[in-house]
């Protein structure tokens with residue numbers, strides 16, 4: 001399979017490297033289209049594929065074209081891409097918010113898949129929600145799914161509208177996790193630990209707790225109860241979180257992310 005990637009930043013390269021790692025795409029069959037000169041130099045040093053700075057006629061030779069520029073930069077690629085796309089090619093967009101219908105219209109192209117991955121894709125541990133235009137041939141959809149699965153796990157969504165919710169929950173999700181980790185590390189520092197000790201305490205706690213979630217029959221409430229002794233320290237912390245509306249704030253933040261994804265879809 002020949003794959004061209006337009007916009008080779010964090011996510012574009014997470015995809016490229018996963019494809020190479022699982023031998024789903026050969027280096028010679030990977031075209032990396034990147035407009036930033038600095039970024040292009042770094043990509044050339046990585047030798048992950050052929051690096052070019054603009055979309056040219058050769059893109060027509062690739063089975064799949066991945067759009068991984070920022071949503072705001074779609075306008076800067078759409079006209080050049082429209083000129084070269086062939087009907088049998090598939091376009092896979094990972095741009096937040098931009099709906100399939102708008103991509104089809106701007107590119108005058110039918111076979112469009114839209115996906116929302118997250119940054120753990122860099123380790124092959126991502127989760128991606130994806131949806132497809134009715135016009136995407138089933139064989140092509142399967143090939144795209146196989147490629148996405150090289151970056152972690154995936155969920156096919158019949159309802160494309162749910163992709164903005166995927167964006168809000170798991171697409172942006174890693175940042176929420178780091179935010180909480182950062183606050184816990186800061187708390188440890190304020191309690192007297194230096195940064196490295198506090199970071200170790202928090203990171204290992206997160207890792208162990210994640211593995212408990214994955215390896216227990218207990219619900220999240222039961223897991224919380226197993227830590228929070230009656231009249232103990234955890235209860236004191238949880239009471240403070242409740243008083244500050246921490247859960248509601250997190251939920252409101254995630255809803256704001258979904259609203260922003262919907263705004264992005266309107267350009």
Ligand SMILES: NC(=O)C1=CN([C@@H]2O[C@H](COP(=O)(O)OP(=O)(O)OC[C@H]3O[C@@H](n4cnc5c(N)ncnc54)[C@H](O)[C@@H]3O)[C@@H](O)[C@H]2O)C=CC1
Pocket residue numbers: 006007008009010011012033034035036039053068069070071073076077094095096116117118119171172
């Ligand atoms: N970063 C994340 O956690 C996630 C990002 N996304 C989506 O992935 C897309 C890319 O995000 P990142 O990789 O984080 O951004 P990034 O900024 O790291 O990468 C975008 C790349 O596109 C390049 N670019 C811009 N205009 C171009 C053009 N006309 N031709 C060629 N290259 C061009 C930029 O130089 C940059 O290297 C966005 O649309 C975002 O919504 C989706 C899921 C997660």
Ligand SMILES: O=C(O)[C@@H]1CCC=N1
Pocket residue numbers: 096167171172
């Ligand atoms: O923040 C953003 O817009 C992108 C989409 C999901 C994660 N990063």
